[in-house]
Amino acid sequence: MTRTGASRPHPAASPPPGDSSLSLTRSFRRLRTALAVSGLGLWLAVPALTATAAALTRDDDAAARVQAVGGVLALLLLPAVLLAPVAGTLAARVDRRLMLIIADVLRLAVLVTVPLVDTLVWTMAAAFLVACLSLLWTSSARASLPALVTEGTENDESRVAAHRVAARVLYGPAPVAALLFVFLALIADETLGRGSRDDLALYVTAAVFLISAAVVAAIRAIPATEPIHAPAPLKLIFQGPGTAVARGFGLAVATAALTSAAIVAVARVRTGELGGGDAGYGSVLTGLTLGAAFGLFLGPRVLVPFSRRRLLGLAAVAAAVTLVVTALVLNLVVVVFTTALLGVFAGAAWATATAALADPDAPDDTRPSNYLRSVAVVTGVVAFAAVPLVAGAIGSHRLAIGGGYDFDGTAAALLIAAVVGLLAGVVAYRRLDDRRGIPLVPDLRAALNGEVYAPPEQASTAEQQPVQRGQRGVFIAFEGGEGAGKTTQARLAAIWLRDHGYDVVTTHEPGATKIGMRLRAMLLDRDTTGLSDRAESLLYAADRADHVANVIKPALDRGAIVVSDRYVDSSLAYQGFGRQQRVEDVARVNAWATGGLVPDLTVLLEIPPRDGRDRLSAPADRIESLPDDFHERVRAGFRALAEADPDRYLVVDASRPQAELSREIQYRIREILPDPVPAGTEDVTSTFPAITEF
Ligand SMILES: Nc1ncnc2c1ncn2[C@@H]1O[C@H](COP(=O)(O)OP(=O)(O)OP(=O)(O)O)[C@@H](O)[C@H]1O
Ligand SMILES: Cc1cn([C@H]2C[C@H](O)[C@@H](COP(=O)(O)O)O2)c(=O)[nH]c1=O
Numbered sequence: 001m002t003r004t005g006a007s008r009p010h011p012a013a014s015p016p017p018g019d020s021s022l023s024l025t026r027s028f029r030r031l032r033t034a035l036a037v038s039g040l041g042l043w044l045a046v047p048a049l050t051a052t053a054a055a056l057t058r059d060d061d062a063a064a065r066v067q068a069v070g071g072v073l074a075l076l077l078l079p080a081v082l083l084a085p086v087a088g089t090l091a092a093r094v095d096r097r098l099m100l101i102i103a104d105v106l107r108l109a110v111l112v113t114v115p116l117v118d119t120l121v122w123t124m125a126a127a128f129l130v131a132c133l134s135l136l137w138t139s140s141a142r143a144s145l146p147a148l149v150t151e152g153t154e155n156d157e158s159r160v161a162a163h164r165v166a167a168r169v170l171y172g173p174a175p176v177a178a179l180l181f182v183f184l185a186l187i188a189d190e191t192l193g194r195g196s197r198d199d200l201a202l203y204v205t206a207a208v209f210l211i212s213a214a215v216v217a218a219i220r221a222i223p224a225t226e227p228i229h230a231p232a233p234l235k236l237i238f239q240g241p242g243t244a245v246a247r248g249f250g251l252a253v254a255t256a257a258l259t260s261a262a263i264v265a266v267a268r269v270r271t272g273e274l275g276g277g278d279a280g281y282g283s284v285l286t287g288l289t290l291g292a293a294f295g296l297f298l299g300p301r302v303l304v305p306f307s308r309r310r311l312l313g314l315a316a317v318a319a320a321v322t323l324v325v326t327a328l329v330l331n332l333v334v335v336v337f338t339t340a341l342l343g344v345f346a347g348a349a350w351a352t353a354t355a356a357l358a359d360p361d362a363p364d365d366t367r368p369s370n371y372l373r374s375v376a377v378v379t380g381v382v383a384f385a386a387v388p389l390v391a392g393a394i395g396s397h398r399l400a401i402g403g404g405y406d407f408d409g410t411a412a413a414l415l416i417a418a419v420v421g422l423l424a425g426v427v428a429y430r431r432l433d434d435r436r437g438i439p440l441v442p443d444l445r446a447a448l449n450g451e452v453y454a455p456p457e458q459a460s461t462a463e464q465q466p467v468q469r470g471q472r473g474v475f476i477a478f479e480g481g482e483g484a485g486k487t488t489q490a491r492l493a494a495i496w497l498r499d500h501g502y503d504v505v506t507t508h509e510p511g512a513t514k515i516g517m518r519l520r521a522m523l524l525d526r527d528t529t530g531l532s533d534r535a536e537s538l539l540y541a542a543d544r545a546d547h548v549a550n551v552i553k554p555a556l557d558r559g560a561i562v563v564s565d566r567y568v569d570s571s572l573a574y575q576g577f578g579r580q581q582r583v584e585d586v587a588r589v590n591a592w593a594t595g596g597l598v599p600d601l602t603v604l605l606e607i608p609p610r611d612g613r614d615r616l617s618a619p620a621d622r623i624e625s626l627p628d629d630f631h632e633r634v635r636a637g638f639r640a641l642a643e644a645d646p647d648r649y650l651v652v653d654a655s656r657p658q659a660e661l662s663r664e665i666q667y668r669i670r671e672i673l674p675d676p677v678p679a680g681t682e683d684v685t686s687t688f689p690a691i692t693e694f
Contacts, residue, residue: 041212053072104209231370350372387417476669483614489603490563505562510544510566528622571586577633578631604652
């Protein structure tokens with residue numbers, strides 16, 4: 001017996017309640033319009049500035065052109081990586097309305113100077129300045145929205161609605177901006193000279209910022225709010241998401257971001273190589289953004305019975321494969337279509353990841369989406385900087401395949417990005433896969449028919465033994481040193497699970513059964529002297545064998561969630577690492593004692609042994625009173641066990657406040673939960689799922 005197969009992630013894919021339930025104020029609607037207009041300006045600034053950079057380097061070689069465009073793109077994104085917290089603080093200090101208007105006017109002024117100065121250096125500086133001003137603008141407008149949703153009252157509902165509205169109106173205009181750029185490029189081609197063709201898009205972008213300023217000016221007042229806490233993306237990534245599975249989500253999003261950013265980074269130059277101009281470049285961007293919008297819509301709605309995590313991994317891999325095709329194709333129209341397809345996969349990956357990581361109990365918790373956004377933004381900057389560098393370094397080559405195949409640096413760089421993306425996508429898929437052992441193709445086929453695939457052996461067992469639903473239970477163990485907070489967190493997790501309607505059995509080791517209580521007394525009584533290390537190991541294993549047979553297994557067999565305060569890993573850490581016996585021997589004895597039952601999730605509460613023991617008030621028992629070096633070895637042992645099996649473990653810093661820990665643990669537990677009431681439970685028990693305490 002191994003993991004109990006909790007196959008489906010918690011149903012987090014359903015969208016949060018709409019803002020239609022709120023009666024929106026006029027100021028809110030105006031600020032929302034301003035956000036949309038500002039978003040349009042920002043998105044239009046991207047092709048306008050990059051096309052200008054390409055035009056300014058048109059007489060240089062392809063390497064210089066692609067690097068100029070990549071540089072502008074990286075500078076447009078860099079402030080979001082480096083300056084997000086500064087923008088948040090600054091936005092809170094000054095008059096919001098005035099600041100939005102000034103930022104718009106400055107963006108306008110900077111853009112208008114680009115064609116006048118007409119140098120690459122100033123174009124790049126302008127990209128950075130516009131991005132900084134846009135960051136400031138967006139941070140303060142977003143922070144003001146919740147207070148404007150309903151007259152002066154800011155609450156959870158208004159915050160959630162405001163966040164969603166802001167995301168929609170900021171990112172929604174991207175395809176419109178790309179299409180507008182195509183239109184402007186076509187007009188400019190017809191009417192303006194070679195030297196000033198790209199100026200039109202810059203002037204129109206400046207005009208859009210002027211409209212944005214006018215809309216803001218029409219808002220009577222924008223209330224000041226608390227300082228905006230904008231987390232630094234690099235810090236969020238450095239801290240990590242906390243769990244191996246969440247890292248899988250991050251990796252999948254990074255793959256989607258890498259593949260999309262790689263295309264954008266070389267799109268202007270590649271379009272030229274394929275015989276297109278600015279209009280072709282705009283078409284590629286339109287394809288990508290329209291595809292992404294469709295993917296965002298599709299992600300939560302497609303293949304509903306299919307595992308969201310598998311879908312996310314597959315979307316990431318598919319984006320990378322599509323990039324391979326895009327790199328090899330030499331026809332601009334086909335490139336536009338493959339880019340759109342890549343956008344669909346990337347958008348679906350983003351929508352799936354954010355929905356699956358969101359906590360339905362805390363819809364205003366922005367940590368998961370902040371983490372994913374940080375991953376996407378940082379990956380974007382790296383791709384914008386690195387892909388053009390690689391393209392430039394490779395240069396142009398002619399391959400003698402069937403009469404000659406022009407292999408440009410841009411195509412090679414896209415291929416390299418695709419291979420990196422493919423590797424990351426495959427690792428993400430493996431990390432995220434919550435249906436291990438279930439073949440992918442029949443699983444997908446069943447989902448296409450609106451069903452959940454059950455392997456034949458499972459299906460027949462279920463038919464023959466309808467009462468034996470042991471595979472539906474979930475086993476969670478809490479581990480850690482003395483006083484780490486295992487009992488506290490196990491209790492809080494059980495309360496939370498019961499609140500959600502689960503049948504929960506809380507238990508502990510040693511001493512959960514009658515025999516176990518006697519063994520516990522022998523093991524922990526300080527009067528027990530001369531007990532050999534092997535005998536101690538066997539007594540703990542005997543307690544565990546009784547525990548599994550009489551408490552844990554029956555509970556899992558009926559589909560309950562078992563929450564145990566300590567399990568096998570305690571023996572590996574204490575009797576193995578602590579007593580310095582061979583860990584494999586202790587593991588083997590325990591595997592036999594438990595019939596190989598391994599928890600679905602082990603929460604390791606990590607704390608320095610002295611800090612943990614300082615928390616305890618009762619006199620130290622036989623094990624607690626062992627010297628510090630023993631407990632240090634136990635701690636190191638737990639850490640080694642966790643590192644060896646990161647998918648099963650959640651390691652938390654137990655010196656943090658209880659409530660914070662409990663939230664992080666709930667967050668991880670949600671990933672392995674089955675539906676609260678297993679189908680047919682009532683048929684068997686005739687009752688609502690039971691709550692049992694041992
Ligand atoms: N995060 C925390 N911060 C501060 N104190 C805590 C925290 N978690 C638990 N405590 C306190 O520490 C003490 C020990 O907690 P608890 O009994 O949950 O730890 P334990 O790991 O189960 O201990 P034992 O090793 O005895 O089984 C209790 O007084 C509890 O209230
Ligand atoms: C299960 C198990 C426990 N121990 C030790 C660890 C503790 O010192 C005690 C149990 O005390 P608690 O307050 O109930 O946590 O027993 C061990 O050495 N080996 C084990 O397998």
